Amino acid sequence: MDLGNFLSALTPLNIVLALLGVAAGTVIGSIPGLTATMAVAVLVPITFSMEPASALILLGAIYTGAIYGGAYAAILLNTPGTPSAIATTFDGYPMAKRGDGDLAVAIACFASVFGGLIGALALLFLAPPLSQVALAFGPIEYFWLSVFGLSLIASLSKGNLLKGLAGGAFGMILSTVGVAEISADIRLTFGSQTLIAGFGVVGALIGLYCIPVLIDLVAVPDRHLKMENDVRSVRIREAAQITLKSKFNLLRSSVIGTLVGILPGAGGSVAGLVAYSEAKRNAREDQKFGEGEADGIIATESSNNATVGGGFIPTLVLGIPGTPPDAVILGALLVQGVRTGPTLFQSGGSIVYTFIYGLLIATILMLPVGLLIGRYAYKSIVAIPKAILVPAVGFMTIIGTFAIRNSISDVIIMICLGVFGWIVGRFGFAASPIVLGLILGPIAEQGFVQSWTIGAATNNLAGVFFGRPISQAIVAFTLLTLLYPAFSTWKQRRKTAKAGAN
């Protein structure tokens, strides 16, 4: 952790690599279907001929850039570029709709950089102790965490809880289709080979979010996003002010992101959702989450970038990858002859520290790079005529879905889901609860089955499900999230009743 490692991270080559990595990552992440995992995996062989530390810096920079890039499509097209950006659509797209897309992109950039820094600093200073978080989370904690995530449906489906719950349940059923992750049963495929791989999250995201947007673009004559006629100065300063004003939100979301990132079974999507839910619960009265509230973007984007540093903690300390891109990087490390584990940190492990400093530098470089790319992305999406935008995005959705695993089944499923999503959307069923069910369903299922197996074997079902302190805390938070809206309405009503009585 000395100056030498910092300086070796600061070589011109490493800085150029970090810059290139962040830029490439941002662009790749902005395209739905092209994920951080894929980008990192393709570049691993190139790193064989590099110094291990430089290689790692390049891979880490691409990864962190891609997580930020996911926000562009979320804000400008209502389609999360990566699963981590799901909750960015909630407020990002409404902001873009009303003409504040440039502001939203800049806010996302500031929040991402802040979150990325918190995650990387935690990796630098607290990795060995924090890695214990990954171990403290057993099956039951994952089960309750996913229930907590599902409770978000209640607050997402404004005024129509029943439809939200139906969507969530539908998503959970979709998640069971295909070969079951741990029991290896083949379920609900009705003999179809198309369904055997199940509903992939990325394909479903593209279908459920992007296809309805495309259909609506064609169906209504208005411009895609509201265009300002007057030439505005860049709204970087405004964005910085808004972001910094939400200090507490930034910090809370970054810490949530770091902690969730450490959990190998969760990841950026869960982190973003949990942070969003917490930001919403702590909202001031004048804040309207879901209608273009900057704090929603700040929460999601800072937390999902914090998962980058957080995810490296179990990867480097325990040799257990925190996220799929971490798994690729872990493989690259092994080939380079770097053995992960606690000794890696204790024995100086200069390569690890050079890498962490490199990640910090890449995160800082994301600020200028991200703002610049973001501005062009916004301008072109707004200015581009629909006649070009729709076919271009349509083409992209198909290529992106196919690229996930070169499977035409995924494309068919994506388009069918998209049309289905558009139709049910006409009847007030939103896409987000379905996607939540799809992502959290398998986590809940696995956690439940494992907990039940362990509990039944040790004759301690109640103890396993309700007796552990971490799960008790998560259950408490879940109840709070579920009951809080009812409680505040009740308080409101009492207030007005009192006022009326007076």
Next chain:
Amino acid sequence: MLRRIILKTVAAVTIAASTGLAASAQTAGPVNYIIPFGPGGESDISARLQQPFFKDKFGQDMVVSYQPGGGGAVGWASLNGLNGDGQTIMGINLPHIIIKPAQKDVGFKTEDLNAFYMFHYTPDAIVVTADSPYQTLQDLIDDAKANPGQVTMSGSGKASANHLAQIKFDKMAEIKTTYVPFKGTGAAVAALLGNQVKAEWGYTTVGAKQGEAVRLLAVAMDERHPLFPDVPTFKELGFDMVGGAYRGLALPSSASEETTKKWSDIAAEINKDPEFRQKMIDGGFALLDIDAEGMSDFMAERTEEYLKDAREAGLIK
């Protein structure tokens, strides 16, 4: 702009994928090596270890990509639809390719796969944490005998190598343990380290990766693994258990005999490299050399054993 971004990305990816396309030695252009699982597992890591040696020896890039889904079934079901010109190969795993088609129609049959080389296996091993009360295999057996079903053991997946090993060992040792399936070895190890379970059915690779954090009680090899000279084999302790998860390579069935032979030689050549061998052993793997010629005998023998075990365990009908 968006289109430009797409074009640029496509260009960048193409360049990245085709770097080093120049020289053509044994194969024409870069080889696509598909792993039908996600990254980070044993299949991925052993492929990543092969990658640089292939490039060194044959001057071509080997591009590793992932096609996860259905516990490998999605990849294997698609293999024979791919071009058999020798530019695409796919990783195959035992017992997966034998057990899965025997359970249900998963879009491929074991004999459909044109397997040309098995290059290593990860021997089964019982892993406990460093501070576990189980010092020896006998300790675990004693506990399981005193408390039937209460010894919980994590492992990767159901009807998998880990699961079959658990069933087999329970029968041999006349004990009853509880198997808790996890998604992949990483999650199974995390459950062990976090004391969610009492032991793990894993592989020697877990011991190599986790170092002093864990202890292996026994390994399912003929002889002790060079990396763990102090860990006894099951055989030494009186249990006839040798095996694990076997990994190899396959071509689409449309590949000519010549191509298959060529690839079998390439895999053999990489496996011969002393540096490669050392890296594999350091990683906890056990090398294996089953080439295209010996494949049908090997597969027949493994199929018989796996199916017998799985049938007795009620995993298949």
